[in-house]
Amino acid sequence: MATIVQKYGGTSVADLDRIRKVARRVAQTYDRGHEVVVILSAMAGVTDNLISLASRITTTPERRELDVLLATGEQTTAALMAMTLKAMNYPAESILGHQAQVLTDGDHGNARIIDIGSERIRSLVGDRKIVVVAGFQGSDVNGNITTLGRGGSDTSAVAIAAAIQADVCEIYTDVDGIFTTDPNICPKARKMDRISYDEMLEMASLGAKVLQIRSVEFAKKYSVPVHVRSSFSEEEGTMVVNEEASMEKLVVSGVICDKNQARITLKKVPDQPGVAAKVFAPVAAAGIIVDMIIQNMRSGGQTDLTFTVPMTDFDRAMAIERQVAEEIGAEAVLGDPEIAKVSVVGVGMKNHSGVASLMFTTLAAENINIRLISTSEIRISCVVTEKYAELAVRVLHSAFGLDQTD
């Protein structure tokens, strides 16, 4: 007997038919003698509908009240699922975030989990109940309803799995698992059997939207084995686990492409102490996250500063930097939204030299110009012109030996 947490996303519970299918899957797991805790998202589209309802009241809905509103989405799914299981004669019981003792900070709309009490869930599974938990929600110390932000149900699931020391946290989604790259871009993409937390973190933050990044951080912190798999098939998916010796056989595990970036360059910035602070402080103050930064020395005590920001913040960042350029006496501000960040990720590269050079050579062979480079211990990212992004992904996928062979 194992304790299994299963999380189903919005498309898996999009209507009553799908809820019934999920219920049968849950029941199967229960029938094998396991303790089962189910975490649910809102039915597909519901959260967006609620947000658009609120936005018809005001463009800036009070965040506390928006959380109260949004929480109804997961509450609905949890009730319908428990009802379906009960109708199938399984002893299910739904609980909401505050009932599941999901304690968060008070940052409405993007709350962070502080603690999860395991008593209520433990006591219910101890009575052989199937516990159906409304994901995405918790409550703060004053009992106010909070929500965990986009994809927050993943975090709910992993955090609850950690709290009750579950044997595995299964994340059911509409894809078969984690792929070496986006199969829509590269038909030779392969599903991975295993991936380490660190690689998953790099991939999640680079735009692979399978798992919310905070859920992976939680999983890593508490060593929760996460199984990403399809709710539409019985196939095994991808296990996200601690790094294992065998993982290092492959130098690179995956190739990721992120088009949601834009590039900004300040030309001929006076190269004086404190100038970088003047360039980046106002952007940070506006809540804009700067990703990559590069500085090119020029002659004559001047330098070019280039950095990337999320596409959605591009216009705001440009406006801010035009002001900055005037203040510090930079020559010009250039912007380019048509870029893409292509990255290779793999725990194996820690022990291998030559990954960067293989990456650069491969791109050069296709005449793809690299505009910016950044690296982490297990990742190398290059910014290229957007129109070459797909080609870059395919040639890198092949060069690093990731192509499906059959």
Add this chain to the structure above:
Amino acid sequence: MATIVQKYGGTSVADLDRIRKVARRVAQTYDRGHEVVVILSAMAGVTDNLISLASRITTTPERRELDVLLATGEQTTAALMAMTLKAMNYPAESILGHQAQVLTDGDHGNARIIDIGSERIRSLVGDRKIVVVAGFQGSDVNGNITTLGRGGSDTSAVAIAAAIQADVCEIYTDVDGIFTTDPNICPKARKMDRISYDEMLEMASLGAKVLQIRSVEFAKKYSVPVHVRSSFSEEEGTMVVNEEASMEKLVVSGVICDKNQARITLKKVPDQPGVAAKVFAPVAAAGIIVDMIIQNMRSGGQTDLTFTVPMTDFDRAMAIERQVAEEIGAEAVLGDPEIAKVSVVGVGMKNHSGVASLMFTTLAAENINIRLISTSEIRISCVVTEKYAELAVRVLHSAFGLDQTD
């Protein structure tokens, strides 16, 4: 400065426009310096939609889970209302049943309020906040969500008004107040300025659907002045208050008609001890409420037993009584669903004789046959053939001096 509880029903908050109108009304009251607590129903149609969604899963949805589902209706309205008020720069805060400390028993779908803690609401209004409470819901001692049954938001409102010792509980609805009879039946019906709790109880239980009967019981028990009024006008409505000397001037305050009744007669029942128990025990066991009972003696140690049941239980009651008739040796079971119960109600009749005789004479003058009679201290009811119901209401309304004179 007064403490005012305002309850708005589903039609008053049916869409964002109406919610905005209600918000303006709430804000007006707040601007006059009052402490304001708003209790809301689900938007019109929402509860029915949720019930029909659940019924697509199973014809008998688990009641605990149905409550979790239904509670989302009021939660949504509360969040939208608080959001609207905040967008108008009023310091509003929504709270749910459990947050408002509405403690109920565990009878899901029809829970009764055991206690309401006043601390949270008192503390919020003390901070000059407009408190927006999700009506219809509470939680039991184990923190499970419960709902109070049809019209439960009225009870939420009155109970909360009692708990926080509000000066008045305003029930906003789509009619102008309580009328002497149904204006659709009798164009000369008048809106009452005041009505006593006891009269309102009789009228609520007789099918005047303005207030949930339990809310009136609560109001009476804790002497909460209830003001029933229209959310679409500024006119004063009807005050439901303790009996006052002036009220007794009118012998009869109102005439009510209830068509949701059916009549069952057991012919030639052996007149033996215990036979009534044999007739009524199985009906009670089936949860069917018997309203009026009449027994006609016949010669030869036999009797006819006639009683009424709600229309919705008519078929089940008939089936039970056919069985009973066989067991006890009654001759036949006759049923008649085409009846109506017409009643006159008034605290004044306690001190006046002749009300019954005026009622019978008035009906006789129109050749309306009375099939059954029942009375309480402040009510006389007659069952008549359904097709004469409207006529009976009109002539009684006129005979007891209730007709509008202008």
